[in-house]
Amino acid sequence: MAHRLDELKDGIKRPLPLTYHPLYRFYTGGSLTRSFRGLEAGEDDFWSEDWVGSCTCAGNAGPDGRTQGLSTVELDGRGPIALKDLVEALPEEMVGARFSDRWGPTTGVLVKLLSPRGPVPLHAHPTREWAQEHLRSPFGKTEAWIFIDTPGDGSAPAHAGLGFTPGVDRASFSAAVRRHAGPVLRESVHHVEVHPGEVFVAHGGVPHCLGPQLSFIEVQEPSDHLVLAEASGDDDGRATMGLGWDVALDMIDYSGRDKATTLARARQQPRVLRTSGSSREVRLLHDDVLEFFDATALEVEDDIAVDDGRFSIAVVVNGTGSVEGDFGSVPVRRGETFALPASLPFRVQAGEEPVRIVRCMGPRVEP
Numbered sequence: 409m410a411h412r413l414d415e416l417k418d419g420i421k422r423p424l425p426l427t428y429h430p431l432y433r434f435y436t437g438g439s440l441t442r443s444f445r446g447l448e449a450g451e452d453d454f455w456s457e458d459w460v461g462s463c464t465c466a467g468n469a470g471p472d473g474r475t476q477g478l479s480t481v482e483l484d485g486r487g488p489i490a491l492k493d494l495v496e497a498l499p500e501e502m503v504g505a506r507f508s509d510r511w512g513p514t515t516g517v518l519v520k521l522l523s524p525r526g527p528v529p530l531h532a533h534p535t536r537e538w539a540q541e542h543l544r545s546p547f548g549k550t551e552a553w554i555f556i557d558t559p560g561d562g563s564a565p566a567h568a569g570l571g572f573t574p575g576v577d578r579a580s581f582s583a584a585v586r587r588h589a590g591p592v593l594r595e596s597v598h599h600v601e602v603h604p605g606e607v608f609v610a611h612g613g614v615p616h617c618l619g620p621q622l623s624f625i626e627v628q629e630p631s632d633h634l635v636l637a638e639a640s641g642d643d644d645g646r647a648t649m650g651l652g653w654d655v656a657l658d659m660i661d662y663s664g665r666d667k668a669t670t671l672a673r674a675r676q677q678p679r680v681l682r683t684s685g686s687s688r689e690v691r692l693l694h695d696d697v698l699e700f701f702d703a704t705a706l707e708v709e710d711d712i713a714v715d716d717g718r719f720s721i722a723v724v725v726n727g728t729g730s731v732e733g734d735f736g737s738v739p740v741r742r743g744e745t746f747a748l749p750a751s752l753p754f755r756v757q758a759g760e761e762p763v764r765i766v767r768c769m770g771p772r773v774e775p
Contacts, residue, residue: 419486420498436526437523464518464630507750529639531635533550533613542659550612553625558623561619566602581660588639607692609674637657676694678690685711687708687711687712701769708758709758724763728761740765
């Protein structure tokens with residue numbers, strides 16, 4: 409085992425490429441994600457979600473009945489290994505001693521590349537407290553959307569729905585859910601146009617939906633907890649995680665706030681954390697989100713170093729460049745994704761054009 413651990417320690421002394429990892433889900437999509445990845449777009453299908461660097465099992469099995477969701481990484485000369493196994497074998501090196509002391513051997517974050525073909529039904533996810541009580545899970549499912557492309561389908565502006573409008577209560581919402589009144593449910597939340605580069609957060613308990621033909625990075629707590637309020641009625645068990653509607657609907661936040669107040673919390677205002685020459689690192693999330701996960705963007709026109717001792721899933725959003733360190737130089741381009749161990753200092757160098765890399769991380773751990 410000692411020899412094996414030495415091999416693993418040597419194998420993580422470089423960025424770990426994460427390949428396209430599609431999951432079979434309840435809605436169609438994926439073509440915009442494949443295009444972003446540099447793959448043939450093809451037709452949208454039920455292999456609609458790309459789980460990036462996932463240590464989380466999906467709530468649904470694949471068509472073959474097997475569990476899905478766990479990502480693998482290729483270690484040079486050592487073949488594939490599940491990222492989850494790597495983190496559990498080397499928690500200090502992969503996620504850092506302080507982080508693993510607080511959360512255990514986990515990355516504390518789930519990252520997805522999503523591009524639904526049609527409207528995403530109205531749904532909600534639990535708060536951390538509700539998940540602990542009802543699902544025996546340390547994580548709820550607060551989530552952030554970092555929009556890459558927002559073409560929409562031409563029928564209406566690209567949009568998201570977030571938070572109940574004033575006047576919606578549990579009784580009226582429950583009645584609409586049980587009679588499968590989709591249009592009524594979708595109109596019960598505030599709608600807002602969305603654009604590339606914008607970032608929104610749906611906190612645990614907040615009902616939300618999405619319009620069609622959007623491409624975005626979803627950063628979230630590492631769970632697959634979901635109550636699908638706008639369900640077809642064919643499988644209430646799946647729509648409620650087996651809890652039944654009476655319990656599942658208690659999970660939702662029925663605080664109806666005006667649109668300005670709702671969007672002030674949901675729409676994130678990025679801020680510069682630091683600069684280096686003509687490059688900078690920008691935090692994409694408000695402080696009230698950092699207890700759940702973190703995300704920053706490296707906006708690199710020349711070069712910038714990173715040595716903060718945090719594990720991250722890196723998504724190259726735009727441009728070309730390289731990630732450099734004692735391991736040498738790894739070229740990067742739009743659509744590529746990497747796992748970057750906490751113990752790995754590195755420098756991002758711009759190529760012929762500036763490069764923008766989003767770093768997705770677990771909850772912030774105070775010193």
